[in-house]
Amino acid sequence: MSSTTPAVVTVTGAAGQIGYAALFRIAAGAMLGHDRPVRLRLLELPHAVSAAEGTAMELDDGAFEQLLSVDIFDDARAAFDGAEFALLIGAKPRARGMERADLLQANAAIFAEQGEVLNDVAAADLRVVVVGNPANTNAAIAAAHAPDIPPERFTALTRLDHNRAIAQLAHRAGCAARDISRVSVWGNHSPTQYPDIFHARVAGRSGADLATDRAWLVDDFIPTVARRGTAIIEARGASSAASAASATIDHIHDWVLGTESDDWTSAALPSPGVYGVPEGLVCSFPVRSVGGRWEIVSGLEINEFSRARIDASVAELAGEITAVGDLLPA
Numbered sequence: 035m036s037s038t039t040p041a042v043v044t045v046t047g048a049a050g051q052i053g054y055a056a057l058f059r060i061a062a063g064a065m066l067g068h069d070r071p072v073r074l075r076l077l078e079l080p081h082a083v084s085a086a087e088g089t090a091m092e093l094d095d096g097a098f099e100q101l102l103s104v105d106i107f108d109d110a111r112a113a114f115d116g117a118e119f120a121l122l123i124g125a126k127p128r129a130r131g132m133e134r135a136d137l138l139q140a141n142a143a144i145f146a147e148q149g150e151v152l153n154d155v156a157a158a159d160l161r162v163v164v165v166g167n168p169a170n171t172n173a174a175i176a177a178a179h180a181p182d183i184p185p186e187r188f189t190a191l192t193r194l195d196h197n198r199a200i201a202q203l204a205h206r207a208g209c210a211a212r213d214i215s216r217v218s219v220w221g222n223h224s225p226t227q228y229p230d231i232f233h234a235r236v237a238g239r240s241g242a243d244l245a246t247d248r249a250w251l252v253d254d255f256i257p258t259v260a261r262r263g264t265a266i267i268e269a270r271g272a273s274s275a276a277s278a279a280s281a282t283i284d285h286i287h288d289w290v291l292g293t294e295s296d297d298w299t300s301a302a303l304p305s306p307g308v309y310g311v312p313e314g315l316v317c318s319f320p321v322r323s324v325g326g327r328w329e330i331v332s333g334l335e336i337n338e339f340s341r342a343r344i345d346a347s348v349a350e351l352a353g354e355i356t357a358v359g360d361l362l363p364a
């Protein structure tokens with residue numbers, strides 16, 4: 035498909051905080067490139083349609099050169115009709131004192147229904163990123179309800195965790211984010227996630243070198259990244275929004291346009307059974323995008339320190355899938 039063919043992008047939860055932050059950057063070309071025309075389709079719950087209409091008015095007022103249309107729906111079948119990109123953001127966010135797993139029952143049903151509808155009406159080359167929490171398991175549920183769509187088209191957002199890990203490393207090393215590459219986030223988008231720096235490059239140093247300070251790694255770096263969402267809720271009184279929107283845009287951008295040469299990123303994909311992750315669990319891996327497809331970086335040596343942490347997060351993912359068993363097709 036040429037880069038000037040209009041892209042059909044459906045955004046759910048369009049009137050929510052992440053949706054509001056994402057839409058303007060999509061319209062401005064940050065996600066698919068500044069030369070790619072975009073048709074936006076916004077899905078909201080009926081009570082939030084009026085707010086989505088207000089957002090659409092503001093999108094109009096941006097006079098974005100590549101924004102061809104904005105349509106608003108409260109019906110998933112209509113909203114996903116012909117969608118090439120589905121940004122599944124619409125779901126309940128957590129409040130103070132909740133863990134993401136507390137959202138499992140509240141949000142899972144949304145993704146069963148949306149998987150079915152995507153299966154019926156989306157474009158053949160559909161790509162999905164699930165942002166609504168618990169994102170990994172919601173993506174697994176949606177994929178399970180879309181038997182005609184290749185499972186690898188269903189991904190979940192762990193790019194925010196990846197970006198957070200880069201930011202923390204940059205602070206530690208006193209360098210810029212651009213001086214850091216090959217960070218990996220493994221597992222669940224939850225406090226069990228494992229941001230792995232053993233293969234990273236940090237302003238000319240190896241990440242393994244930084245990791246020799248185990249006290250910093252274990253007591254500072256890993257928990258700061260893994261608990262950043264909670265720290266933001268504590269500070270802001272609401273869960274992260276602009277950073278989540280930005281990471282969602284980074285995710286689709288790199289999926290479509292490719293990762294930087296000599297670097298990789300992190301995304302949660304249905305496991306093909308590599309690195310000891312059971313097949314089908316939607317797990318975060320280090321990935322490169324090649325020819326518009328995610329490829330899990332192969333051949334990384336996983337030391338004992340990393341193995342234990344990856345296994346713990348994978349065990350949590352397996353537990354989440356068991357907990358939503360009644361929402362998975364038999």
Ligand SMILES: NC(=O)C1=CN([C@@H]2O[C@H](COP(=O)(O)OP(=O)(O)OC[C@H]3O[C@@H](n4cnc5c(N)ncnc54)[C@H](O)[C@@H]3O)[C@@H](O)[C@H]2O)C=CC1
Binds near residue numbers: 125128168192195278
């Ligand atoms: N994966 C990640 O890195 C991150 C995920 N999140 C998650 O993203 C989700 C959205 O967060 P916010 O935008 O802050 O929440 P929000 O409450 O501001 O907005 C959510 C919007 O979704 C809409 N919605 C709910 N169910 C829907 C459905 N079935 N179809 C269409 N729209 C629906 C609501 O009406 C609301 O406007 C939450 O689950 C949050 O936990 C948040 C930050 C990072």
Ligand SMILES: O=C([O-])CC(=O)C(=O)O
Binds near residue numbers: 194262
């Ligand atoms: O923590 C939350 O509930 C929102 C989120 O997923 C994040 O900021 O990583």
